[in-house]
Amino acid sequence: MLQILSTKQLTTRFIHTGARILNKKEMAVRQASLGGVDVDLETKTNVEKLKRGIAEFYDESSGIWEDIWGDHMHHGFYDPNSTISLSDHRAAQVRMIEEALKFASVPEDPMKKPKSIVDVGCGIGGSSQYLARKYGTECTGITLSPVQAERARALAAAQGLENKVSFEVADALNQPFPDGKFDLVWSMESGEHMPEKAKFVNELARVAAPGARIIIVTWCHRNLSSSEQSLNPDENKLLDKICDAYYLPTWCSTDDYVKLLQSLSLQDIKAADWSEYVAPFWPAVIRSALTWKGITSLILSGWKTIKGAMVMPLMMKGYKKGLIKFAIITCRKPE
Amino acid sequence: MRLLTHNMLSSNIKGVTNGFPLRIEVEKVVEKSVDFNPDFLKNMLAKIEYKALVEASRIMGYAELPDHAEPSMLESDDFLRKFHHALMELHLEEGTLVCPQTGRKFPVNKGVPNMLLHEDEV
Numbered sequence: 001m002l003q004i005l006s007t008k009q010l011t012t013r014f015i016h017t018g019a020r021i022l023n024k025k026e027m028a029v030r031q032a033s034l035g036g037v038d039v040d041l042e043t044k045t046n047v048e049k050l051k052r053g054i055a056e057f058y059d060e061s062s063g064i065w066e067d068i069w070g071d072h073m074h075h076g077f078y079d080p081n082s083t084i085s086l087s088d089h090r091a092a093q094v095r096m097i098e099e100a101l102k103f104a105s106v107p108e109d110p111m112k113k114p115k116s117i118v119d120v121g122c123g124i125g126g127s128s129q130y131l132a133r134k135y136g137t138e139c140t141g142i143t144l145s146p147v148q149a150e151r152a153r154a155l156a157a158a159q160g161l162e163n164k165v166s167f168e169v170a171d172a173l174n175q176p177f178p179d180g181k182f183d184l185v186w187s188m189e190s191g192e193h194m195p196e197k198a199k200f201v202n203e204l205a206r207v208a209a210p211g212a213r214i215i216i217v218t219w220c221h222r223n224l225s226s227s228e229q230s231l232n233p234d235e236n237k238l239l240d241k242i243c244d245a246y247y248l249p250t251w252c253s254t255d256d257y258v259k260l261l262q263s264l265s266l267q268d269i270k271a272a273d274w275s276e277y278v279a280p281f282w283p284a285v286i287r288s289a290l291t292w293k294g295i296t297s298l299i300l301s302g303w304k305t306i307k308g309a310m311v312m313p314l315m316m317k318g319y320k321k322g323l324i325k326f327a328i329i330t331c332r333k334p335e
Numbered sequence: 336m337r338l339l340t341h342n343m344l345s346s347n348i349k350g351v352t353n354g355f356p357l358r359i360e361v362e363k364v365v366e367k368s369v370d371f372n373p374d375f376l377k378n379m380l381a382k383i384e385y386k387a388l389v390e391a392s393r394i395m396g397y398a399e400l401p402d403h404a405e406p407s408m409l410e411s412d413d414f415l416r417k418f419h420h421a422l423m424e425l426h427l428e429e430g431t432l433v434c435p436q437t438g439r440k441f442p443v444n445k446g447v448p449n450m451l452l453h454e455d456e457v
Contacts, residue, residue, distance in 0.1 A: 149447045163369040166340040169449040174457055176450035178345045
């Protein structure tokens with residue numbers, strides 16, 4: 001499982017590799033973000049602040065996003081090096097869902113397809129609606145944002161899906177469901193918000209029924225090499241700026257997720273780097289923000305949203321440097 | 336919040352072993368018409384906690400659902416329609432869900448339950 005190194009061991013390694021020594025506090029933050037240790041009171045308070053920040057950010061920003069981009073609050077999936085027009089993005093966002101389901105080998109056979117689905121970090125319900133329709137079954141979505149939950153409910157009702165999808169304000173780290181409830185556990189671009197990755201993954205596994213598939217599509221940082229204990233200072237600096245604007249806790253790598261899933265004895269674990277398939281996304285979002293509609297909407301939205309918009313070029317920079325990865329990690333809970 | 340949703344919610348406050356079902360305190364119930372789907376209902380009977388549904392529907396003001404359900408009752412159109420009404424058509428718009436073990440209240444506003452726990456409850 002997670003190995004907690006002594007300061008002496010860390011120092012020895014760093015002298016040999018020349019990498020920066022993480023001070024005790026930074027090490028605690030990284031360990032805490034992976035969830036390997038009990039969190040102290042200061043970290044607990046920061047987690048509460050983070051959750052409030054996330055809720056407020058989405059309370060404030062969901063409207064403008066929906067206005068310009070629609071009800072899918074995630075990246076589109078694009079053929080590499082293709083030229084995209086604005087109208088293609090919606091189709092790309094739908095394709096992202098389909099590609100993720102395919103990657104995880106979610107069965108479509110009427111006997112084996114999922115009969116109950118949870119959308120963890122559901123936004124305004126884009127995925128929930130799509131999955132409920134696709135499998136003809138019920139889906140429930142959870143979000144920290146009361147504004148999103150209410151909007152999700154209204155949108156579903158407008159689509160005649162009110163009897164198939166439901167939404168609750170709830171915490172992905174403490175899901176209000178009994179064990180083993182869902183055949184498909186879906187987390188589309190919400191993992192990056194989760195402050196304690198181990199707890200997050202644990203909850204996904206807990207609410208998954210035997211045989212269920214778990215799909216995590218999320219932003220990660222690049223995998224560390226075996227000689228590295230952390231990213232280099234420039235990389236951390238870039239991520240810190242992004243974290244601040246998007247209410248993200250410390251990032252982890254795709255490898256970290258795989259290790260967590262392995263530690264829970266989940267099966268058929270698969271992971272991939274889809275960064276090349278999402279490359280057109282941020283430039284498109286930036287372009288949409290720079291339109292007359294984009295600018296006026298941003299001004300009306302509020303400071304949190306504006307800050308989020310200003311940081312978008314940093315996301316592009318992170319991808320270009322190979323620091324930020326768009327990752328998919330899937331697995332199956334044993335029968 | 337319809338009772339199908341209520342049937343999957345539980346209180347996961349630290350230390351609670353008996354968090355299901357949540358007790359319902361009603362402020363406003365709305366009845367919404369939903370397309371009747373017998374196949375869906377037949378699948379659902381095995382998956383839900385029937386007793387919790389009966390209790391919840393009574394609190395919501397609907398007393399027609401029989402206390403116990405046998406699989407054979409799925410052949411009865413009359414039962415299916417009552418089951419359908421209780422499970423899918425009764426909505427708690429405003430009210431509270433109460434943890435059966437600790438009494439902690441979770442609000443339901445505009446049909447959306449708020450199940451967020453406080454710092455000291457996790």
